[in-house]
Amino acid sequence: MSTVSNLRSTLRKELRQRRNALTEQQQQDAADNLAVNLLQHPDLRRARHIAVYLPNDGEIDPSVYVSLARRRGLRFYLPVIHPVHTGRLVFSPFTDDTILRPNRFGIPEPAFRDGLKRPPWAMDAVLFPLVGFDEEGGRLGMGGGFYDRTFAFSRFRPRLAPKLIGLAHECQRVEALPTENWDVPLHSVVTDERRYQANQQESITKNN
DSSP states (O other), rough: OOOHHHHHHHHHHHHHHHHHHSSSHHHHHHHHHHHHHTTOGGGSSSSSSSEEOOOOOOEEEEEEEEHHHHHOOOEEEEEOOOOSSSOOEEEEEETTTOEEOOOTTTTTTEEEOTTTEEEEGOSEEEEEESEEEEEEEEEEOOSSSSSHHHHHGTTTTTOOEEEEEEOGGGGGGGSSOOOOOOOOOSSSOOOOEEEETEEOOOOOOOOO
């Protein structure tokens, strides 16, 4: 294992412990503040088709934002592990009536069905779950590489890429994240306290 891989593995363990240490009330407060910051996000104002995730392992919860944004007519989609293209995701509509079943990682997802999938390039924005991040758009995930493989095209055909927005608790920020050459950079990161643009931190009023 390379030095970078070792560093990322150590960070992943530390940051997962950090977010799992948050109380239920802290998680709820974070979800409320996250919703405010997402509703004000310039990259989401024109978006109509948005991929989201169901929180797992202490991830910040986007459900408050989803509930509010649906009132504005936005459509949401959940990632589904592709049964044929190994290690890649497609996206299925997510409504109040969506039937969810646990995938092989125990994470609920819609059933994979023909006619109900939306390819990654057809999304307007994708809200990524994060384990860690830095202000330059570096992202540390769970290590499975699903999002990196699915959105690898964004590095070579950026005009086709949706806005890639990471979501995290502010306590998951690190000063500088060691990256691998296959990591797909984010356009921005949104936390319960702030919004960060890749390569440039936005001046945003902190939620109190």
